[in-house]
Amino acid sequence: MNEHAPALVVMLPIIGAVLIMLIRHNNLNWGIALLSGISTIYYSIILYLNARSVGTISYAMGGWEPPVGIEYRIDEFNSLLIALIATVSFLILVYAKSSLNIELKKNKISTFYSMYLLCLGGLIGILSTGDAFNAFVFLEISSLATYVIISMGNDRRGLLAAYQYLIIGTIGATLYVIGVGLIFIITGSLNLYDISVKLGDIELYRPLLASLAFITVGIALKIALFPLHAWLPNAYAFAPSVGTAFLASTATKVAIYLLIKYLYLVYGFDLVYSNQIFIFVVLSLSIIAMFGASMIAIFQSNLKKLFAYSSVAQIGYITLGIGIANYNGLIGSTVHIINHSIIKAAIFLAIGCLVFSSKIVNIDQLAGLGKRMPMVAVCITVSSLSLIGVPGTVGFISKWYLVLGSLEQGLWVVVFALAVSSILALIYVGRIIELIWFHAPVGGMVSQNKIPFEMIAVTVVMTIATIYFGIDTRLTGDLAKIAVENVLLGEQL
Amino acid sequence: MSSTIYNFISSYNYYVIIFLMISGLFIVVSRGNMVKKLVGLALFQTSVYILYISPGKILNGTAPILDDGYSIYSSPFPHVLILTAIVVGIATLALGLSLVIRVNEEFGTIEEDELFDNEPNNE
Numbered sequence: 001m002n003e004h005a006p007a008l009v010v011m012l013p014i015i016g017a018v019l020i021m022l023i024r025h026n027n028l029n030w031g032i033a034l035l036s037g038i039s040t041i042y043y044s045i046i047l048y049l050n051a052r053s054v055g056t057i058s059y060a061m062g063g064w065e066p067p068v069g070i071e072y073r074i075d076e077f078n079s080l081l082i083a084l085i086a087t088v089s090f091l092i093l094v095y096a097k098s099s100l101n102i103e104l105k106k107n108k109i110s111t112f113y114s115m116y117l118l119c120l121g122g123l124i125g126i127l128s129t130g131d132a133f134n135a136f137v138f139l140e141i142s143s144l145a146t147y148v149i150i151s152m153g154n155d156r157r158g159l160l161a162a163y164q165y166l167i168i169g170t171i172g173a174t175l176y177v178i179g180v181g182l183i184f185i186i187t188g189s190l191n192l193y194d195i196s197v198k199l200g201d202i203e204l205y206r207p208l209l210a211s212l213a214f215i216t217v218g219i220a221l222k223i224a225l226f227p228l229h230a231w232l233p234n235a236y237a238f239a240p241s242v243g244t245a246f247l248a249s250t251a252t253k254v255a256i257y258l259l260i261k262y263l264y265l266v267y268g269f270d271l272v273y274s275n276q277i278f279i280f281v282v283l284s285l286s287i288i289a290m291f292g293a294s295m296i297a298i299f300q301s302n303l304k305k306l307f308a309y310s311s312v313a314q315i316g317y318i319t320l321g322i323g324i325a326n327y328n329g330l331i332g333s334t335v336h337i338i339n340h341s342i343i344k345a346a347i348f349l350a351i352g353c354l355v356f357s358s359k360i361v362n363i364d365q366l367a368g369l370g371k372r373m374p375m376v377a378v379c380i381t382v383s384s385l386s387l388i389g390v391p392g393t394v395g396f397i398s399k400w401y402l403v404l405g406s407l408e409q410g411l412w413v414v415v416f417a418l419a420v421s422s423i424l425a426l427i428y429v430g431r432i433i434e435l436i437w438f439h440a441p442v443g444g445m446v447s448q449n450k451i452p453f454e455m456i457a458v459t460v461v462m463t464i465a466t467i468y469f470g471i472d473t474r475l476t477g478d479l480a481k482i483a484v485e486n487v488l489l490g491e492q493l
Numbered sequence: 494m495s496s497t498i499y500n501f502i503s504s505y506n507y508y509v510i511i512f513l514m515i516s517g518l519f520i521v522v523s524r525g526n527m528v529k530k531l532v533g534l535a536l537f538q539t540s541v542y543i544l545y546i547s548p549g550k551i552l553n554g555t556a557p558i559l560d561d562g563y564s565i566y567s568s569p570f571p572h573v574l575i576l577t578a579i580v581v582g583i584a585t586l587a588l589g590l591s592l593v594i595r596v597n598e599e600f601g602t603i604e605e606d607e608l609f610d611n612e613p614n615n616e
Contacts, residue, residue: 133574137581144584159599163593171537
């Protein structure tokens with residue numbers, strides 16, 4: 001079966017999703033979801049090890065040879081992200097059962113698991129496919145599942161958030177298809193590798209530039225790059241906690257990978273970065289995201305919304321590395337994709353625990369949390385500190401590489417922006433930490449549900465990961481280095 | 494002058510596509526009614542289908558069915574792609590409309606002005 005692993009990592013979650021819709025039995029379905037989650041992890045690790053030992057794997061889907069058939073290309077970069085996303089979403093699934101019982105109506109739980117797996121399958125599909133149009137189909141599969149997940153929460157504003165995201169997400173996907181269509185008209189091919197070869201001997205002219213613009217803007221809508229982020233805060237705030245943790249830690253990261261793939265592997269470094277305006281736009285939008293979104297986060301009263309805006313700011317860090325575009329900058333981006341995924345999973349899972357035990361939605365309700373729920377309070381504190389980038393946490397590693405990268409390019413403004421945005425993060429995180437540890441509990445607390453073991457356990461595991469990978473960077477930093485060296489900068493080095 | 498006209502006529506399909514695209518996008522942005530927004534979205538998506546289909550047509554080419562009498566065929570490739578895209582478009586539209594129905598059940602209106610007036614907490 002191992003030679004079919006590229007197809008299996010995509011198929012297993014989708015098969016699980018269909019089975020769950022057919023069976024519709026809440027507890028049994030949790031089991032099915034866990035089973036397909038863990039088998040996806042197994043095959044993703046096999047994929048990664050294979051990619052490390054034999055190099056890029058090319059898999060012809062259905063036996064149709066590329067470039068005519070759909071090709072799945074697995075390299076050290078995307079298999080690393082597949083393994084990351086499979087693992088994070090499995091851990092969130094373990095956590096999901098109790099949380100969903102509280103937050104969703106009984107008859108919706110099966111549908112939620114089904115949509116969760118469908119979204120996971122779509123995301124892994126985007127990562128592994130080497131076909132431009134196939135990537136669009138997977139983008140829409142995962143997006144459609146996401147809209148359903150967002151609309152399922154108990155808060156009726158979730159419906160509006162889902163609708164808003166549906167409109168913006170569809171426009172984004174359609175812009176992406178327009179870009180792919182222009183490339184198709186120019187090269188007559190949809191296989192990304194084939195396109196990159198054919199573009200190699202074409203000069204930069206207007207249709208090509210237009211396709212680059214369409215694809216970048218289309219994917220940027222999915223990434224929620226700063227001026228295009230309008231859908232994200234409401235979507236994260238009103239989705240069920242499990243859904244928020246899942247989306248925040250996976251969906252935007254996959255879209256960022258797709259953008260990196262286009263910039264580096266399809267259009268190619270020389271073509272994209274010979275264009276000074278492009279670098280300027282990416283860099284300035286990233287810096288505006290880091291400032292603007294952090295500023296807005298400071299004034300939020302809804303806990304989930306605060307961290308949603310912080311996500312927009314953190315996405316700015318990742319795109320900043322893409323804009324810096326040297327070795328260390330790219331490592332910074334790649335490491336931060338992994339690190340931010342872990343941090344945001346930890347934070348939103350901890351918030352899910354709070355919602356579970358005492359329906360905490362707003363920040364002022366956090367007062368005195370350190371005394372009432374010390375475990376969850378420590379998790380929130382530690383993972384928020386890694387958002388700032390305190391040394392010893394994962395956030396520090398990402399910022400370290402980003403600062404190194406910008407110093408090498410002589411971008412002093414960027415270094416300054418990184419420092420100031422960390423201070424802004426300190427303000428909104430500091431407010432939370434102060435409330436948790438230095439304020440007395442508000443009188444007349446609502447009755448508390450006891451948080452089940454598995455919810456606490458997963459949250460603690462995620463939190464420990466944010467510290468562990470901050471101290472021991474062998475797993476995240478070195479694997480990111482290998483990915484950047486072998487895949488993205490293969491020709492430049 | 495004649496070459497300008499020739500250029501225009503030889504690529505008039507793209508002008509049509511761009512017109513449809515812009516009008517679809519304009520409807521999405523300017524209308525407050527949720528159903529009308531979805532109509533605009535559908536128009537926007539449909540214009541992209543034509544963008545794909547039109548370069549596949551080859552002058553004097555026939556339908557791609559092998560036959561001794563013909564040697565030039567239009568490319569069937571974009572048609573296959575657009576079949577997939579149409580399915581995706583239908584799924585999106587269906588989900589969007591079902592969301593609108595749920596919004597109408599919960600809020601009693603599908604006009605965005607009224608929705609956001611009722612929800613002060615919704616920035």
